[in-house]
Amino acid sequence: MAIDPEELGHSRSDLAKALRELRVQAGLAGDRLARRCGMTQSKISKIETGRTVPSLVDVELILRALEVPAELARQVFDLARVANTEWQDIRALRKKGLERKQAELAALDQSSSEIRYFLISMLNTLLASPEYVRASLAHVPGDTSRAAMKKLERQTVLYDESKAFTFVLTEQAARWALLPPRAMVMQIERLVSVSRLPNVRLGVIPLGKHIPESPLNTFTVYDSSLATVETETGIITLRDRRDIKAYRDAFAMYEGYALFGEEAREKLAEWSALFLGGL
Known part of the structure; x- marks a missing residue:
């Protein structure tokens, strides 16, 4: 996957938005998702608002908890990889x-x-x-x-x-x-x-x-x-x-x-x- 330095900053906000939308589509409140992932509700909130860039492990846990289809999960995971590049x-x-x-x-x-x-x-x-x-x-x-x-x-x-x-x-x-x-x-x-x-x-x-x-x-x-x-x-x-x-x-x-x-x-x-x- 090619990484464009100019896009690195955008990828972080895009990742936050994607994870938030996936949670809403799954019909889960932030506290329920946090329990499924073994995270705090505060951490989920910070991830979804872009204040914290989640690690690749965090993203994997969230995608599994939301039961995201494999192809969509791959796209989000690629976005997370770019977001974890500075x-x-x-x-x-x-x-x-x-x-x-x-x-x-x-x-x-x-x-x-x-x-x-x-x-x-x-x-x-x-x-x-x-x-x-x-x-x-x-x-x-x-x-x-x-x-x-x-x-x-x-x-x-x-x-x-x-x-x-x-x-x-x-x-x-x-x-x-x-x-x-x-x-x-x-x-x-x-x-x-x-x-x-x-x-x-x-x-x-x-x-x-x-x-x-x-x-x-x-x-x-x-x-x-x-x-x-x-x-x-x-x-x-x-x-x-x-x-x-x-x-x-x-x-x-x-x-x-x-x-x-x-x-x-x-x-x-x-x-x-x-x-x-x-x-």
């Missing part, structure tokens, strides 16, 4: 202030216990040196000092051993020369340092290795509840369990091609030597 336009994020996005990501870090990062062409905030963070913001208009500070503050979560982090990055991500050679050497040293943390697994995929699948986007999976996908113009947030499973499966596949532990650190040392050779 689009954040990069231009809008910049207008609001990138530090707000960092606060949102920090909250996701804190509320998750197992986080998987797949990085294609650049390193992410948790792996970046201060110089790399500043360079990654250099193209953004205006004062980015607060955003840089928030990015660096987020890195403290790596030392929370109640959480598990797995990073899989391509050689391109590790070697993309966002900085001059000497600073890139320091950046690679940071990757080595992070790879030694007890709750972190850091894997690298060298170029030249035969991989029958080709990745299209950088993505992150938080536990089994949420996935984010980065594009050139924004970020897609997915909550549909089928989408999350697809990205977890993709991550596991790429993870299988990566080098970890001492093998990864040896490869990072090779790439660092290439930068040193350019000095």
Whole structure:
């Protein structure tokens, strides 16, 4: 099913209207539907007025309780899938202030216990040196000092051993020369340092290795509840369990091609030597 970012906001109100109409057609009061679904009447009311976006499980429970025919249920479920997809336009994020996005990501870090990062062409905030963070913001208009500070503050979560982090990055991500050679050497040293943390697994995929699948986007999976996908113009947030499973499966596949532990650190040392050779 194609997802048009422009339609995501409309889908939420459309879903609320559809669920409300189905309940009325079934001749059920809100409190009776709530009892059948094991929900509160307040939750049903919030769903039907669009104040709460129901999860896919919530929608499935409601459709079963209303005994909605299979074809109509499929249409409503597809609508629910779109409603559970969020689009954040990069231009809008910049207008609001990138530090707000960092606060949102920090909250996701804190509320998750197992986080998987797949990085294609650049390193992410948790792996970046201060110089790399500043360079990654250099193209953004205006004062980015607060955003840089928030990015660096987020890195403290790596030392929370109640959480598990797995990073899989391509050689391109590790070697993309966002900085001059000497600073890139320091950046690679940071990757080595992070790879030694007890709750972190850091894997690298060298170029030249035969991989029958080709990745299209950088993505992150938080536990089994949420996935984010980065594009050139924004970020897609997915909550549909089928989408999350697809990205977890993709991550596991790429993870299988990566080098970890001492093998990864040896490869990072090779790439660092290439930068040193350019000095």
